[in-house]
Amino acid sequence: GSATAPSSFQRRAQELLRNRKEVKYFAFGANLDEKVLTGSRKVKPLKAEAGQVEGWSIRWNLSAWPWVGAAYASAEPDDRGVPLHGVLFTLTKGDWAKVCVTEGVGWAYEVERVRV
16 A cells, blocks of 8 residues: 555644653643543543633634534634633643544644643
8 A cells, every 4th residue: 555645733743742751732612521531532631730821712613513412612813811711631642642533633623732
């Protein structure tokens, strides 16, 4: 078979993970629910602490799948001065990969580097 070139997401993910044993992941929305993150996604955070990100806000701007019974949100840049509240999780590289796959990173969401 022939090898395919890595996608821009794969290159960015590799760059973010280079020389790291752990990944910091800022979660909001459904990933604040333990049943979602540790239950259905099988992610076991090493550490969790409250956090906020200035200049971003939650937006309910993604299409929902009615058969799933959920609505989907994204974080978008916002200059209104109201921070986005969430949780800063410390994850293993393996758990970060699970989050990326289950969140649809690369086709539904993109990874952004932010200051928490």
